[in-house]
Amino acid sequence: MRKRVALGLALLLVAACSSGTPAAVPRRPVSAPSPTAAPLVYAAVGASETAGIGAQDPRSQAWPMVFYDTALPPSAVMYSFGVPFETTEAALNGEVPAALAVDPALVTVWLNVDDLAAGVSAADYEARLGQLVHALRRGGATRVLVANTPYLDHLPLYLKCRSGGAGCPFAGPVPAPDQLNAMVDAYNAAIARVVQREGAVLVDLHAAGEVPDEHPDWVSPDGFHPDAAGYVQIAARFAAALSASG
Amino acid sequence: MRWSDAVTLALRGALRRPVRTALTTLGVTLGSGLLVALAVVTTAADTKVLDRLGQGNPLTTVRVAPAQPRPGQLDSDALQPGAPHDLTDAALASIRRAPHVTRVVPIQTSRVAELSDEGGLSQDWIIGTDMTQVSTLPITLLAGRWPAANSLTEVAATTDYLFKLHIDGDKPRQALGHQVTLTSPRIAAGDTGPGQGRSYRAVIVGVVGQDLTDGDFIVPVPQVVQSRQWEQGGAGSTQFPVNGSPYAGAVVVASSLSDVHTVRAELYGMGYATSAPEHLVASVQEYLGVVNVVLGSIGSVALGVALLSIANALLAAIHERRRDIGVLKAIGGRDRDVLRWFLVEALAIGLAGGAAGAVAGVVIAELVGVAVNQYLVAHDLGSLDLVGVPVVIPLLGWLGTGLLAVIAGGLPSLQAAHLPAREAVVEA
Numbered sequence: 001m002r003k004r005v006a007l008g009l010a011l012l013l014v015a016a017c018s019s020g021t022p023a024a025v026p027r028r029p030v031s032a033p034s035p036t037a038a039p040l041v042y043a044a045v046g047a048s049e050t051a052g053i054g055a056q057d058p059r060s061q062a063w064p065m066v067f068y069d070t071a072l073p074p075s076a077v078m079y080s081f082g083v084p085f086e087t088t089e090a091a092l093n094g095e096v097p098a099a100l101a102v103d104p105a106l107v108t109v110w111l112n113v114d115d116l117a118a119g120v121s122a123a124d125y126e127a128r129l130g131q132l133v134h135a136l137r138r139g140g141a142t143r144v145l146v147a148n149t150p151y152l153d154h155l156p157l158y159l160k161c162r163s164g165g166a167g168c169p170f171a172g173p174v175p176a177p178d179q180l181n182a183m184v185d186a187y188n189a190a191i192a193r194v195v196q197r198e199g200a201v202l203v204d205l206h207a208a209g210e211v212p213d214e215h216p217d218w219v220s221p222d223g224f225h226p227d228a229a230g231y232v233q234i235a236a237r238f239a240a241a242l243s244a245s246g
Numbered sequence: 247m248r249w250s251d252a253v254t255l256a257l258r259g260a261l262r263r264p265v266r267t268a269l270t271t272l273g274v275t276l277g278s279g280l281l282v283a284l285a286v287v288t289t290a291a292d293t294k295v296l297d298r299l300g301q302g303n304p305l306t307t308v309r310v311a312p313a314q315p316r317p318g319q320l321d322s323d324a325l326q327p328g329a330p331h332d333l334t335d336a337a338l339a340s341i342r343r344a345p346h347v348t349r350v351v352p353i354q355t356s357r358v359a360e361l362s363d364e365g366g367l368s369q370d371w372i373i374g375t376d377m378t379q380v381s382t383l384p385i386t387l388l389a390g391r392w393p394a395a396n397s398l399t400e401v402a403a404t405t406d407y408l409f410k411l412h413i414d415g416d417k418p419r420q421a422l423g424h425q426v427t428l429t430s431p432r433i434a435a436g437d438t439g440p441g442q443g444r445s446y447r448a449v450i451v452g453v454v455g456q457d458l459t460d461g462d463f464i465v466p467v468p469q470v471v472q473s474r475q476w477e478q479g480g481a482g483s484t485q486f487p488v489n490g491s492p493y494a495g496a497v498v499v500a501s502s503l504s505d506v507h508t509v510r511a512e513l514y515g516m517g518y519a520t521s522a523p524e525h526l527v528a529s530v531q532e533y534l535g536v537v538n539v540v541l542g543s544i545g546s547v548a549l550g551v552a553l554l555s556i557a558n559a560l561l562a563a564i565h566e567r568r569r570d571i572g573v574l575k576a577i578g579g580r581d582r583d584v585l586r587w588f589l590v591e592a593l594a595i596g597l598a599g600g601a602a603g604a605v606a607g608v609v610i611a612e613l614v615g616v617a618v619n620q621y622l623v624a625h626d627l628g629s630l631d632l633v634g635v636p637v638v639i640p641l642l643g644w645l646g647t648g649l650l651a652v653i654a655g656g657l658p659s660l661q662a663a664h665l666p667a668r669e670a671v672v673e674a
Contacts, residue, residue, distance in 0.1 A: 039398060039446070051439040058440040059359045059429060060367045068445060069427065075399060077446045079476075084439040094434060098479065 040076040042068060043104040045095045045136070047114045049234070050082025054225025061228040064108065066235035071242060072106075079104070087114045088128040096135055107136045108203075108238055110147040112187050122183070126190035133198045144200040145241055148188040153177040154212045157223030201245040203238050247583035249590075256591035259563060267595065270559040274599025274647060275606060277552030281545030282607025282643035287614055288538045289636060295530060306348075306500040307382060308509050308522040310341070312491035315519040320510060325521040333493040337516065344512045346505035347498055351379045353458055355494040356473035359443070360410070360462060361427040368410050372401070372428065373461035373494070374470025383458060383497055389418035390452035393466050400466070401426070402452035407462040418453035425449050428463070430473040432480030444476040459494055503527065549647070553654035556595055560588055560658040568665065575667030588659035589652055596651020603647060604640035 044050050044064035052062025059065070068078040079102050081095040088111045099107060109132065115125045129146075136144050152158060158180075161168035168174075175183075188206055195202045211230075212219050218230035226234060260267045313327035333352070342350050354374040361367050375383060377395040393400035403411075403421050413420045429445040446469075454464055474492075482489065498520075500509040506524045513520045564571070571584055 048439060051441075053439060057367055059431075059443065060361045060365075065361075065427075065429075065443075065445065074425070074447050077398075077444070080443045080445070081434070082439070082442065083434050083437045098434075101479075 038075075040073055040106065041102055041104045042072055042076055042078045042106045042108075043099040043102060044078065044080045044082060044108050045091060045099055045132075046082045046108070046110040047086040048082070048084035049113075049225060049231075050080065050108075050110055051084055052082070052231065053084055054220030054222060055228045055231055057228075061231055063226070063231040063234040063238070066232055067108070067238045070235060071239035085114055086111065087118050087120065088112075088125060088132055089115075089120070092128060092132055092135075096132055099136065100138070104136075104142055106143050106145075106242075108145045108147070109133065109136070109200075110203075112147075112149045112191065113152070116149070116183055116187060122186035122190050125187060126194060129191065130194045130197065133194050133200050137198050137200065140199060143242075143245065144198070145203050145238055145245075146191060146195050146200050147203040147238070148191045148206050149184045150205040150208060151181070151210050152184060152224075153180050154210045155224045156212060156216075156219060160223065201241050203241040205234065205237060208233075208237070247579060247586065249586070252583070252586040252590045253594075255587045256594055259567060259587075259591055260594060263563070263566075266559055266562070270555050271595050271599040271602070273552040273555040274549075274596060274651065275552075275602040277545075277549035278600045278603030278643055278647040279606035279610065280548045280603075281542075282604050282640050283610035283614070284541040284545045284607075285639045285643065286607060286611035286636070288534075288541055289639060290611070290615065292534050292538070295534065305523065305527055306503055306506055307384075308498045308500060308506060308513065308520050309384075310496040310498055310513055311519045311521075312493065312495065313519045314517055315514050319519055320507070320514055323521060323523050323525050325519050327519040330491065331517050331519075332491040333496060333518070335492065337518070338493065338496060340516060341496070341498055341513065344509065344516075346501045346508050347512075348501045349379070349382060349499040351376055351382050351497045351499075352493045353383075353495045353497070354467070354470045354474060354492070355459060355461060356430055356470050356477060358463075358473065359429040359431060360407075361429070362411060363425040364411065366410060368462075370406070370463075371459075371461035372463045372465045372470055372473065373456070373458055374465050374467050374473075375458075377466050380464075382499055383456075385454050385456040385458065385464060388453045388455055390422045390450070393451055393464070395466055396468055397466050398446065398469055398472070399448050400451045401428075401448040401469070402454045402464040403450045404454055404456050404462055404464065408453065410462070421450050421453050423449065426463075428473075430476050432477050433482065435481040437481070442480070444473065549650065552599070553596075553650050556592055556651050556654045557658055559595070560592055560655050561661075563591070564588065564658055564662040564665075567662075571662055571665055572667050575665075581663040584665070585659050585663035588662050589655055592651045592655025592659065593648055596654075597644070597648040599651070600644040600647025604644040607643060608640050 044067075046064075048054075050062065050064055052058025052065070055061035062080065062082070064078065064080050064082070068076065072078070079099065081099055083090075083095065086095065091111055109129075111129070111132070112125070115128075120128075133144055133146060136142055157168070158174070161174045162177075184206070192202060194200070211233075215230075215233075218226055218233060220227040220230070309325070310333065311325055311327050312331055312333040314329045314331045316326040316328045319326040338350055338352055341347060352375070355371045356374070357369070358372050359367060359369050377392050380387075380392060387402070388405070390402070393402055403424075403426075405415055405418070408415055408418060408421055411421055411424060425447055426449075427445055427447050429443040431441045431443050433441045448463075448465070448469075452464075456464060458464075498509060498513070500506045503524075506522050506527075510520050510522055510524065574584065574587075
């Protein structure tokens with residue numbers, strides 16, 4: 001059963017959430033960064049969506065770049081560590097040490113869909129995510145924003161694979177929507193507990209609902225990654241969470 | 247006789263024949279003026295032409311590439327690079343210790359994605375160098391200012407980047423104040439995506455023309471160092487290699503123009519390809535030397551003629567003043583008093599003519615400079631501003647003319663000094 005769910009989830013990387021106005025990436029009004037100010041160091045830890053997969057131009061349209069460009073001060077420096085197919089376990093060995101090496105004051109973490117796809121249980125995921133967030137928090141020296149898992153069951157590629165349509169890149173059975181949603185809920189509960197325990201900030205992407213139904217234009221042509229407009233909305237979610245956390 | 251008496255007698259004598267004195271002084275003025283004008287023009291032209299060859303940089307600079315030199319490297323001014331040869335800190339230290347090397351300015355580059363504040367994205371390079379040493383480098387500030395030496399947020403855009411901002415190359419000031427987000431890419435182990443990135447925002451504070459290497463921005467050293475450190479942390483790929491030369495090049499300043507070849511030979515021995523306009527400069531200097539000799543000869547002939555006129559005027563004056571000479575000797579004047587009298591008169595004419603000539607020469611040189619510049623600009627040959635006079639030339643022209651006048655007046659003055667008193671009075 002778990003294997004089926006895992007296999008099916010491999011189809012499902014993230015779609016955009018939230019509501020709002022999709023548009024081209026808004027550029028920050030020009031204001032000169034101070035040449036002498038100590039820069040705020042921001043590190044983005046994550047998987048394919050952090051790397052901007054699905055955007056026409058990942059280098060400029062990935063959500064961390066949009067977040068950096070719209071929500072952080074001009075003197076901020078961003079390190080984007082996103083690697084496609086990255087699980088939390090892999091990030092603990094690769095992205096986390098690299099992120100800690102740059103001494104970040106702010107870290108965003110979005111790692112869950114690839115763990116789901118890899119069949120990692122919610123308990124194991126919680127343990128690994130807890131270890132990851134604990135390391136990044138550095139005793140409270142770093143503010144850490146952790147995104148939960150959005151709805152995945154209405155993504156075009158998931159639906160295509162469920163219907164057995166041609167073009168599904170994954171072999172094997174695909175989990176039913178209720179199974180998938182149960183896994184997502186379990187993961188999100190784990191994420192909420194880790195955030196609470198480590199003093200991190202939750203970025204609630206799941207609260208945006210079934211985004212593919214409401215905003216199909218926020219989903220990229222691959223059917224499961226956000227496109228540039230979707231990434232703008234995700235960046236806005238992170239920015240709102242950062243702002244609300246003070 | 248005191249010096250003041252000699253001066254008084256000389257002035258009275260000169261004013262006794264004012265027209266002759268004026269014409270003699272005018273001749274000296276023309277001669278010395280011509281010589282001063284030619285000296286000013288040729289000196290200024292030499293300097294400006296050589297500056298042009300150096301493209302605004304010291305002619306003693308040698309550019310070093312991270313590559314082995316080809317066998318014929320030292321026979322050519324141009325870079326003759328062979329196989330790659332990393333330019334490392336150790337190599338730079340060796341170059342600094344080499345004889346006749348006064349300064350070494352290293353250059354580092356880093357690959358970046360550039361996101362402009364207008365949304366345009368492009369890929370190019372940043373060029374990092376010591377902002378306190380930019381006068382040594384082939385970089386010209388076209389607008390704005392240089393980034394602060396340790397700034398992490400200020401850059402100077404090259405003219406290449408102006409086109410990416412759709413700014414006319416003739417209006418570089420329009421680029422000032424624009425902000426750009428620079429992202430250094432790297433590939434993590436196993437990464438199949440677009441790669442990781444280190445991004446920072448910088449504001450364009452200056453626009454430069456540069457001939458260092460390919461790149462859109464000149465940045466202070468700390469920026470390029472941080473970008474390179476980030477790059478080196480990646481796993482590397484054919485697209486983003488991590489094992490290149492630590493330095494993309496260096497500019498080495500030799501202690502003098504004559505040491506440039508020695509420095510290049512030293513670098514050749516160390517295994518680095520270099521470029522320097524040494525052969526071109528030597529050829530131009532040879533031509534300029536010939537031109538200087540020809541023009542100097544013309545001026546010298548003119549001055550010689552003027553000095554002969556001083557001698558001639560003094561001979562005429564001595565002939566007219568034989569009675570005065572006789573009377574002076576009869577009342578106890580000595581030969582040296584007579585000699586002093588006429589030498590002072592020659593000196594006075596020389597100094598007066600030399601002063602007027604120096605002023606006239608400078609004015610003529612300035613006018614020639616303006617005319618030449620206007621001609622060059624009118625014919626799209628660029629500008630070569632010859633205006634700017636080394637003060638020492640008119641000063642030397644003035645004092646030299648006075649000295650030469652004394653020499654020219656020496657023979658007639660000696661003749662007057664040795665004139666017996668009785669003979670002088672009787673013949674008069």
